[in-house]
Amino acid sequence: MEHGAPSGGERGRFVTFEGGDGVGKSTQVRLLAKKLTDLGLKVKITREPGGDEVGEKIRAVLKSSPGLDPLCEVLLLFAARRENFIRRVLPPLEEGRWVVCDRFYDSSLVYQGILKGISGEDIMLLKRLVMGDFEPDLTIVLDMAAETSAKRLSERNSSDEYDGMNIERHQQIRKGFQKIAEIFSFRAALVKADGSEAAVASRIWKILEKRLGSFLISSP
Numbered sequence: 001m002e003h004g005a006p007s008g009g010e011r012g013r014f015v016t017f018e019g020g021d022g023v024g025k026s027t028q029v030r031l032l033a034k035k036l037t038d039l040g041l042k043v044k045i046t047r048e049p050g051g052d053e054v055g056e057k058i059r060a061v062l063k064s065s066p067g068l069d070p071l072c073e074v075l076l077l078f079a080a081r082r083e084n085f086i087r088r089v090l091p092p093l094e095e096g097r098w099v100v101c102d103r104f105y106d107s108s109l110v111y112q113g114i115l116k117g118i119s120g121e122d123i124m125l126l127k128r129l130v131m132g133d134f135e136p137d138l139t140i141v142l143d144m145a146a147e148t149s150a151k152r153l154s155e156r157n158s159s160d161e162y163d164g165m166n167i168e169r170h171q172q173i174r175k176g177f178q179k180i181a182e183i184f185s186f187r188a189a190l191v192k193a194d195g196s197e198a199a200v201a202s203r204i205w206k207i208l209e210k211r212l213g214s215f216l217i218s219s220p
């Protein structure tokens with residue numbers, strides 16, 4: 001079990017969840033964390049934007065500032081990401097815990113990149129500034145028909161800018177994440193997100209077992 005291990009102990013694994021709004025990420029984050037915990041592994045959940053106190057404040061600013069300049073938006077997101085990374089991601093990983101994160105920098109590539117026109121190059125520049133070469137060990141990209149995610153979202157009746165999206169935007173976001181899964185296939189896997197929560201969880205588990213199965217042994 002040498003893969004990615006720092007000297008002095010086995011590093012934990014970092015799993016991120018990505019996908020459009022309304023695809024059920026948060027539920028699957030919870031279900032996966034529970035399953036890992038039931039296996040005896042130590043697990044932390046975090047999310048972006050947010051995770052820690054400062055990140056949650058930045059999240060509140062983003063959610064309450066419709067029409068924010070896209071560059072300002074991406075800078076705030078990466079500021080929150082840096083806080084999350086150094087406080088909520090790296091320390092538990094170094095202690096051998098698994099960390100499951102609801103969204104990570106792929107979301108910026110889709111929302112601020114594809115949707116708001118910030119270049120992929122600039123986003124990757126910020127990514128490198130914030131976390132260097134660090135990458136998730138596994139990224140689950142939840143994929144679902146735009147009509148279904150849009151319907152689910154409207155049932156939640158959310159009115160903030162981030163959630164109030166039309167079908168075309170859902171379609172664009174879906175395509176963006178499909179592309180992410182393709183470009184980062186070394187770490188990312190596209191998972192069909194329709195069907196019951198249990199069915200989706202089992203699809204995710206199969207992928208995790210295949211890609212990270214050798215790390216599913218809890219330390220004594």
Ligand code: TYD
Binds near residue numbers: 077104109162
């Ligand atoms: P999310 O937490 O998934 O939504 P919810 O509020 O329903 O739990 O994400 C909030 C919004 O933040 C979502 O619409 C996507 C957006 N977002 C970005 O635009 N860029 C990013 O880098 C991240 C992490 C999120």
